[in-house]
Amino acid sequence: MSDSSHTSQFALLGQRRFAPFFWTQFLGAGNDNLFKFAFTVLVTYQLSVSWLPPAQAGLAIGALFILPFVLFSATSGQLADKYDKARLMRFVKTLEIVIMAAAAYGFYAVNVPVLLGCVFLMGLHSTLFGPVKYAYLPQHLNEHEITGGNGMVEMGTFVSILLGNLAGGLLVATPIVGPQHVAIACVVVAVLGRATAQAIPASPSTDPDLVINWNPVSETWRNLKLAHGQLAVFRSLLGISWMWFFGAVFLANFPAFAKEVLHGNEQVASLLLMVFSVGIGVGSLLCEVLSRRHVEIGLVPLGAIGMSIFAIDLYFASRGLPPSAAMSVGSFLSQHAHWRVLADLGLLALFAGLYSVPMYALIQMRAQPSHRARIIAANNILNALFMIASSILAAALLGAGLSIPQLFLVVGIANAVVAFYIFLVVPEYLLRFFAFVLSRLIYRFKVSGDQHIPSQGAAVLVCNHVSFVDAVLLMAASPRPIRFLMDHRIFRVPVLGWMFKLAKAIPIAPQKEDPATYEAAFAAAQAVLDDGELVGIFPEGGLTRDGTLQPFKGGVMKLVEGRPEVPVVPMALQNLWGSFFSRVEQGQAMVRPFRRGFLSRVGLVADAPIAAREVTPELLRERVAGLLGEPDELPARVSGRTPTPS
Incomplete structure (x- = not known):
């Protein structure tokens, strides 16, 4: 997967790993709709076909186009996993030229059965292309680019659908020679699509040893079970x-x-x-x-x-x-x-x-x-x-x-x-929405070093603990779900407690206070790591009461015990002290909601991971303190009296 420093999703249009694929998809979607809409207008307004009344023409054409998705999607998904996706896309676009050549004959001869057959075949063309299209993107775009890439594809698809419908309607309405113009346009667009597909870079098979199951019913059921x-x-x-x-x-x-x-x-x-x-x-x-x-x-x-x-x-x-x-x-x-x-x-x-x-x-x-x-x-x-x-x-x-x-x-x-x-x-959607609102509409939240948060595999995220919403802000910074070890008392806080239960946060109590809860919490967190997921921990053991970084406890050592392959990522929340959700007045939090104003600036900085075998509470605290500022400036930095670094 190629890494990219582009600043906008539009920059992808200048890169070979995306641009030829984009234009191939764009031309294919446009041709589908140019052909279907022109044919629909032809049988609705210009022809009199006794066995295909105008009122039913649109429904019949739509049903014929969708039918291959039901019949052949299971097979097309297997083909896309088994073979190189670039080669498969070139084959599909060659098939489109053949189908559009047949459709051109249908328009010239005004042969409705041939055109209906081509509708079905174009549905097959789209069925074959669909799984390849969406499986291609994650092979060539990284996590930071995948949303923008999908956005470009969705935008391009609907713009192409619109242009295809408009072109089909205008061309077929040309007096006398309308069908012939549609025939020429369909073939030309198909040839252009095949030309752009030629430039799509190689996309190696993800399962070359797959044995194709040609039974669509059993394979569809199997795919649904996989999902x-x-x-x-x-x-x-x-x-x-x-x-x-x-x-x-x-x-x-x-x-x-x-x-x-x-x-x-x-x-x-x-x-x-x-x-x-x-x-x-x-x-x-x-x-x-x-x-x-x-x-x-x-x-x-x-x-x-x-x-x-x-x-x-x-x-x-x-x-x-x-x-x-x-x-x-x-x-x-x-x-x-x-x-x-x-x-x-x-x-x-x-x-x-x-x-x-x-x-x-x-x-x-x-x-x-x-x-x-x-x-x-x-x-x-x-x-x-x-x-x-x-x-x-x-x-x-x-x-x-x-x-x-x-x-x-x-x-x-x-x-x-x-x-x-x-x-x-699926509470993850709701939780991410809450994190989105908090980090975009309540705070001005800036994340630095987020490339250090692993995009896959187990890891422990270690952070200072400044406010009741620290976990929510870490959620907003991570593209992956995080399971947090959290003080059992926070679950009694109204609204926040309910939210952390939804997030499947793991309650933990001090070992001296409740040894059973303490041991159960670490067992649960270690099981999460064994499943290859992220665990978040606040090693100070509780919210800071004065804005300074407290000593780190040794729980993180217990967490990675026997797991040398699990990295530990130091992180620091900046400028949260003094905000509504931190303790500030007589140790209380969530009083005077606008004491810092609206949209106050806060930040999160992540540092390079530390190997589990090198982790000590002192080293972790030193790294987190370094993210917050020099040790002699630490109280001022954590308390928010200096601006968040830009």
Whole structure:
């Protein structure tokens, strides 16, 4: 995996490890939609096919395109794990040229059965490409780049979908020669995609000895079991599939919503699609900025909240609009009420981008590399099934008499219920959201040296203990979950205690006070290390009462005993003393909430790891003190009387 010092996700477009892949994906998504939309318009408006009524053409084309995802995703995931991903992408793009050549014949001859067959084959093309696409990124991008890379791919996909739909609609509408123009465009875009794929760098197989199971049913079940072995990954798959369920309701109903509710023409329907696509793109790009180039799943609850708020407000914004003749885009935009509809739709899509990108990044980073493509294939199957279920449920609700705005209201409320359930079942999302809010909206939190926090494998994180939210700030700084050893008394603090229980923090008591709890705590923490996870510990044994660094206790020695391969990472929280959550007045904390003002600056600095065999309490304290300042300046530095280093 290449390391990079780029400062923006857009810099990836200048690098060979990303740019050819990006443009290959961009052109493929655009060609899919150019072909499908042009074909849909052709059979809806220009042809009269007795066995394919216009009202059913869109549904039939959509179902044919999705069917290969259900049938062949399990096989495509195995292929992506077994073979070099660059070679596989080049094969898929060559296949696209063949399919588009057949489609060109179908357009020239106006042969609907041939074009329907090509829809199925393009669905197969996308099925083969999907697992390769998401398994490719973690082989070439590091943890700091993966969120930005996914954001670029999601943005590019939706922009490409938009451009493909617009191009398909415009080309096919050309009098007399429209189908021929579409045929030429589809072949040209396919050839361009194959040319960009040629420059994709090698991406070696992650499981070359894999024996392909050609049975899609048994392999799909096996893939789901693989994903279920990592609950955070499996529940992220369900979360992404729910997002597609949610989004499919809106995308499928844009034409009817534009016509029946907003009283607009086809151009207004295209405007809705454009606003939705731009919203998704902006939200996807914002992920890297808001996550500070980490995999920040704290954005997922934020995204879910925004999706529900603006879906529900879309109901209130669109109900009761007065009837009128079909409006053009200009007439539509001249009415102020319609701007609220567009704002709701754009913001709904923006928050959907914030919701989905971190989930994709989490799956890529935490899935076993040897099984990554198969787990992504399982995700594609779930996505397809959820989208089919979405179509069936939406049709049933509309058939039962609900209006389209009421359907949006029901989906918005359902999203809130589903999100609440997911966050209770997987509290890591909620905890990261709380850490995100604390570190971005309450403090101005700056992290330095975070490259020293291992991206995989066991490690012990050692930090000074200044406030009741130290653990939350460490969560915000680490892309991986941390299990903390924490004083058992903190679990009795309202709200914070509940939160630390959700985080599965390990309660510990002084050995003299409660030897059983003391021994159980270290046994639990050592089991976490044996599982290859992170453990956080505050070796001072309690919150500082005067802002100075207290002596370190020997618990960390017990923690790494017999584990010489486990590194210990010294860390220091800066400028927290005197804040709302630290003890300051008569030893009390959480009094006078704004005594330091709003958005006060705090920091965390991590130092290079120390090998377990070299660790002593004195050495650790010396290293942490060095991160806070020189020993003779230590009280001033810890107490916050000097500014946090920039």
